[in-house]
Amino acid sequence: MQNKPSFILRNPSANKGTGFSQEERNRYALRGLLPPKQESIKEQSARCYQQFISFQNDLDKYIYLNSLRDRNETLFYHLLMNNLELMFPIVYTPTVGEACQKFGNEFRFAQGMYFASGDKGHMRSMMDNWVNDQVDIIVVSDGSRILGLGDLGTNGMGIPVGKLQLYVAGAGFPPERTLPVIIDAGTNTQKYLNDDFYLGEKHPRLPNDQYYPLVDEFLQAAFDKWPNVLVQFEDFSNDHCFHLLDHYRNKYLCFNDDIQGTGSVILSGFINAVRAVQKPLKDHRLVFLGAGSAGIGVADCIMTLFEEQGVSKEDARKCFWFVDSKGLITTTRGDELTPQKKSYAREDHTAEQQLKTLLEVVKEVKPTALIGLSGIGRSFTQEIVEEMAKHVEKPIIFALSNPTNNAECTAEQAYTWTDGRCIFASGSPFKPVEYKGVVHVPGQGNNMYIFPGLGLGSSLCRAKHVTDEMIITAAKTLSTWVPDQEVLQGKIYPGLKNIRAISTQIAIKVIEKAFEQGMAQIERPESIEALVKSYQYLPEYDQTK
The missing domain is CATH 1.20.1370.30 (Hemocyanin, N-terminal domain)
Structure with missing residues (x-):
């Protein structure tokens, strides 16, 4: 000092x-x-x-x-x-959403770093302006799709800031080794362009021929400055997030939490939901509302369960139905599908048989699981949920859109409309629900259960890449934290009070998987657990300083 x-x-x-x-x-x-x-x-x-x-x-x-x-x-x-x-x-969902919307009005103190289009050609020298020489993890967003709130531009800084606070509290990253970042590529939200207090560059979002070089320069600069850093992509819009992940996941140590983190945490919940309903996996029928990064990420992770049980990809995909704003996604719908949607497009419906609404799909499919990642609040209506509950003893209902107002239904609605029989999870927290004398504790399928431990394990072993197997390992590890007795009562996620212990165990298993795959770039320690615990930050005053 x-x-x-x-x-x-x-x-x-x-x-x-x-x-x-x-x-x-x-x-x-x-x-x-x-x-x-x-x-x-x-x-x-x-x-x-x-x-x-x-x-x-x-x-x-x-x-x-x-x-x-x-x-x-x-x-x-x-x-x-x-x-x-x-x-x-408060520090994350749902309150962080409101904080981002009002970011310019409530601004008090700068946190993190901002890289704007006007900084092109200067990003590497800008990295030297950061106060700490060692950075182990960066959470970066371009503010283009903040939670379910849309394009908030630079106002989205609240997300990387909040996410890294959870990395510190949940996994033990030393706070001085974390860096929140916004890449300011403009915004297409007119109210911010007209807002005197908006703090970002005031122009529409850059076209792709300018946008991708901007992101590329940032990543090159970050890994040149900190070669062993882990980068987490956060809240990038669907038109960019898949491309960025596909392009960089085998080049740098990085992952996309909206795609891979969400997929992993919902896979964990689904593993326990299947335990709860005691129905063979191959007999499940999954209907998704929303086919963006989160929805596709969840489906890809759940697909691994089918493959592990010897079900071919072709047969496994027959258990998935995706619904977007135009109805059931099929190969005969007549519109241009993104590559991600094509992989789950149904081939068993002609143009004449096209189903236009979620209710029509539920009536035809009679799903065992209804998974919402649409960003459209209250889209699981009473008619839809009651129709589902007619045909399934224990409906699996995951209303996962954030923040709370965007949840496809509330916990109370889900339990009431299914006569207390459903296995329920949401993205944002809901209070326990008492129905007919029974108290139901809703599950929260929040990425915080996964990303702190996944990030910590990947960083500590200096993994070359974050592999699908490491992500699946994280999901399976989380699922074991709920004992059978609680699962049978409908509880599919553990309490957040154990998050540091959960993250520690996930980090250990991720490191073990990285060594197994040849991804780790450190010498294998005598004790992986000791390696993890020796790194973890504890918020106590150091009296030696």
């Missing part, structure tokens, strides 16, 4: 506030600049907790927590880690 009180008290990674000892106050010229009492971090955290719960509005709570992070990083993470189930919906 520099011997300057202004530096110490204004540097969030160095500041301890009232936690500075008397010896430290003398050493760093802090006497008289703080109240006399020295407090432990637990005492400070108790005060911050009381301050947090005093706010009635979730956005105010979000602003409070980020302001705390900006002045005392260690205290922020101590508070967050010890109250994660309470504060997770």
Whole structure:
């Protein structure tokens, strides 16, 4: 530390506030600049907790927590880690969505880095402006598809910031080794282009011939600066996300959480849902509403279960039905399908047999599982859910769109319309539901169960790439955290209070898989668990500094 009180008290990674000892106050010229009492971090955290719960509005709570992070990083993470189930919906979904929409209006303190079209040719030198020499993980977004809210442009910075806070709390990445990034390629949302407080470049989104070189320069600069960094793509629009993943996944250490992370966490929930309904996998019929990055990612992961049980891809695909805004996706529908949609397009419907609505598909298919990743709130109507429940003893209903208002149905609706028989999961949290004297605890298929451990394992072993097998391993590891007795009662995800232990176990299994595949680029340690735990950050004051 520099011997300057202004530096110490204004540097969030160095500041301890009232936690500075008397010896430290003398050493760093802090006497008289703080109240006399020295407090432990637990005492400070108790005060911050009381301050947090005093706010009635979730956005105010979000602003409070980020302001705390900006002045005392260690205290922020101590508070967050010890109250994660309470504060997770504030630092991330659903509150982060509102925070992003109001990002320019509520801006207080810059976090992360911004790379705009005007920075073309300068990105590598800009990397040297970052405050820390070592970065282990970058979460990057271009703001083009934030949650289910659409194109927010630079306002999307709240997503990389929040995601990395969860990497720290959930997996133990040291906060100083994380970097949130926005690539500002413009926005097509007119209200932001007209907004005096919008902080991004005010022009429409760049065409592909300018957009892809911009992203490429960023990635080249990042891996030149930090050769062992892991890059997570976050909230890129469907017209770019698949191309970026396909182009870079075998070139750099990277993954797309919306495609692969979502696929993995929902695969884990589906594994347990199949355990809960006790129906052979080959007899399941899955209807998806939404065929974007998340929907295709989930289907691709679930497909691996069929293949492991000896079902050919051709036969497995017959168990999947995808519905988008134009109805059932078929090879005879008459419109141009993206490559991702083509892989799941049905070949057993003529143009005359085309089904136009989700209700029509449910009536014909009689699905065992209804999976929503459409971004369209309340699209699982009572008629649709009750129609499904007529033919299935224990319907699997996953209403996964974020934030909460975009969920295809609420937990209460799902349990009520299925007479309490469904296995339910959502993307954003819902409170427990009491129905006919039974309390049902909704599952939350949130990527936080997967990406912290997947990222930690991939980073620590310096994996060449994040492979499909590593992602499937993460899903299977998560599924084991729910015992059979709880699964049979309809619980398919563990509690978030165990997230650090879950992430640690996922990281260990991912590293083992990386060594098995020849992807790890470190010497195999005597104990992988010891390697993981020795790296993990704990938010406590270091009295030696």
